[in-house]
Amino acid sequence: KTDLRGKHLITLQEWTKEEIDTVLDIAYDLKRRKALGEKHRLLEDKTFYMLFFENSTRTRNAFETGMTQLGGHAIFLTPSETQIGHGETAKDTVEVLSRFGDGLGVRYCTYKKGNAYIRELAKHSRIPVLNMQCDMYHPTQALADIMTIQEKFGKNTRGLNFTISWTYAPNYIRPLSMPQSLILLMPRFGMNVTLAHPPEFHLLPEIVEQAKKNAEENGVEFRIVHDMDEACKGAHVIYAKSWGPIAYTGSREEGLDLIEKYNTWVMDGRRMKLGQKDAIYMHCMPADRGVEVTEEVMDGPQSVIYDEAENRLHTIKALLAATMG
Numbered sequence: 001k002t003d004l005r006g007k008h009l010i011t012l013q014e015w016t017k018e019e020i021d022t023v024l025d026i027a028y029d030l031k032r033r034k035a036l037g038e039k040h041r042l043l044e045d046k047t048f049y050m051l052f053f054e055n056s057t058r059t060r061n062a063f064e065t066g067m068t069q070l071g072g073h074a075i076f077l078t079p080s081e082t083q084i085g086h087g088e089t090a091k092d093t094v095e096v097l098s099r100f101g102d103g104l105g106v107r108y109c110t111y112k113k114g115n116a117y118i119r120e121l122a123k124h125s126r127i128p129v130l131n132m133q134c135d136m137y138h139p140t141q142a143l144a145d146i147m148t149i150q151e152k153f154g155k156n157t158r159g160l161n162f163t164i165s166w167t168y169a170p171n172y173i174r175p176l177s178m179p180q181s182l183i184l185l186m187p188r189f190g191m192n193v194t195l196a197h198p199p200e201f202h203l204l205p206e207i208v209e210q211a212k213k214n215a216e217e218n219g220v221e222f223r224i225v226h227d228m229d230e231a232c233k234g235a236h237v238i239y240a241k242s243w244g245p246i247a248y249t250g251s252r253e254e255g256l257d258l259i260e261k262y263n264t265w266v267m268d269g270r271r272m273k274l275g276q277k278d279a280i281y282m283h284c285m286p287a288d289r290g291v292e293v294t295e296e297v298m299d300g301p302q303s304v305i306y307d308e309a310e311n312r313l314h315t316i317k318a319l320l321a322a323t324m325g
């Protein structure tokens with residue numbers, strides 16, 4: 001439908017709905033081809049660089065395995081094993097990698113640094129730069145999430161109720177990239193979005209404003225509640241994720257006090273029952289089992305967490321093929 005070759009992906013908000021649908025179409029096709037054992041070496045002799053400032057299980061292995069299955073090669077880089085650790089600039093790094101290879105992915109989640117660094121790379125890059133998670137967005141996770149919802153409810157997701165909720169986590173700080181990506185994307189797929197969090201655990205105001213705008217433009221509801229039970233009522237999709245109270249303001253001590261105050265914000269079987277009968281439970285993982293979500297929910301019949309994780313591979317392969325093919 002659309003030509004994505006050479007396109008950067010920093011946030012899906014900067015991609016049209018048609019471009020996102022195109023990647024999903026490719027992902028469904030690649031998933032089918034893999035299941036049938038059909039070769040799909042769309043990126044033969046291509047090289048993709050993966051620059052990780054933080055650890056990863058799903059994202060790294062989805063990109064690396066994806067490149068292998070597409071007939072290409074992925075190279076794992078970290079700041080300490082490159083000259084980035086010695087202060088080499090984003091421009092110099094990407095100028096060189098652009099002359100060697102065909103694509104660059106970056107994970108850098110440090111607040112006020114990650115997104116800016118990825119944008120600086122993209123500015124100087126002649127190969128597609130893909131955001132593998134930053135302080136603001138996690139677009140490849142959101143792609144897998146929409147694919148998973150479509151697989152469970154059908155491609156037409158209009159009218160579904162999507163709840164994204166904070167849950168208790170012992171870490172006082174967590175990146176906001178997941179909830180921010182989800183509240184932006186789900187209204188564009190026709191879903192009513194409920195964002196639930198304790199008052200102090202807010203997201204970036206400009207992202208919330210944009211999410212409201214997306215909802216208005218797509219004729220769906222967007223609401224914020226500070227009660228987890230209220231948020232789960234009538235939900236088709238319950239995505240209970242933890243994020244920190246003081247990612248942007250306050251002190252560590254205040255943050256820990258707030259965590260203690262809200263430690264009943266746990267996703268459990270009772271809360272799942274407040275949703276629709278066919279509701280699904282999602283989590284991008286890693287999850288704090290038994291802390292932010294009970295084992296009963298994680299391993300229960302409504303949980304789709306492993307399908308969701310598997311779809312990281314198919315959507316990432318689609319993204320690689322579309323931007324580097």
Ligand code: CP
Pocket residue numbers: 055056057058059060133141284285286
């Ligand atoms: N969901 C996700 O991004 O997982 P990883 O941190 O393991 O990549």
